[in-house]
Amino acid sequence: MIESDLQTCTDINECVEDGQNKCLGDATCINTEGSFLCECPDGKQLENDGRTCSECDNYHYGRNCQYTCSCLNGVCDKRTGCVCDPGWAGTFCDIDIDECSTEQVVCQMENSVCVNILGSAICSCEIGYQNNSGVCQDIDECDAVKAQ
Template sequence: MSRSQWFFLSAVLCLAHPELILGQNCSENCKACGGAEKDQCLQCHAGFSLHDNMCVDIDECGTELGYCSHNTYCLNTHGSYQCRACDKACSGCMGGGPARCRKCAPGYRSSAMKCLDIDECGEETLACPGLNVICVNTEGSFHCPCAEGYTRKSTGCERDQAAAGEGTGIFDNIQDDEIEVLQQMFFGVVLCALATLAAKGDLVFTSIFMGAVAAMFGYWLSDKTDRVMDTLIRGR
């Protein structure tokens, strides 16, 4: 029966039966009634239907009255309905939670009647290929940041300059001519010590001192010869 028919019937009943009540003093959900009891309803509010003179809630989710878009589900309420979002693990659902999915969303798989997150970092297929890359699993996905001390460049994860210099030793950046000076200083100290001991008349240290002097002279002569030959070759 349409609203206009109900209104006409209510008006006729009110004229024929002045004891009928419209709105006020009716039971909950009744728009027009013949008394305050629930089973004395004559007309219901929107969202309710008349059944045996009682106003019963309409389940819009079970009819075409309730329409919810994709990845939402219909929740019936008192006199109406709501469209609520599906769980993020679902691609379409019949209710709330990962156990009410129609199918699982990307990044999830069905397990124990639920859609659960896939740990891509624990799969047999390598999720993050490349050197110095680590795999970090997230809910429904994953990402591949560079390891500590590395920065992502076009060619991959490259070591930071600051990090690259952290492992250098005290003599790593020393130049060749500086090494030569240090060597000469070292041998000078050793010769000085041996000369001091030799001056005291110790035959052993005297022999060592003479041998060291001969070795130093031979090294010096050899180094000079190499430099002269190198200069002649370059001059040509």
């Protein structure tokens, strides 16, 4: 815009001028000297028209979908990345959580022990005991030898 002295140019803020803000939908207008840019929120990327935002695909996330999501045991959140399934951790949801050592699983059954398995944990009877309707009962090894 030319000022009243007919020699000084002043930048027009296209983002606040009606009819000049060409950013569409949830794109944010950013004024630049002599022009403007459209910017998308996290989880979206700017289309080739430079004005429209579209969601990241299932394998990318973040600002302009610039980060790759490779979630082995989880799903990709388009804004923040991998959201791990229960029992898993890490950037790629590839680290098994030991629910026994973190006491997320505590065995209540007498003579039982917590056993970590991939993505979870189970309670198992200690050696020398067997599960009989939810109760760990002592195995009579002498009786087992007699039966042979």
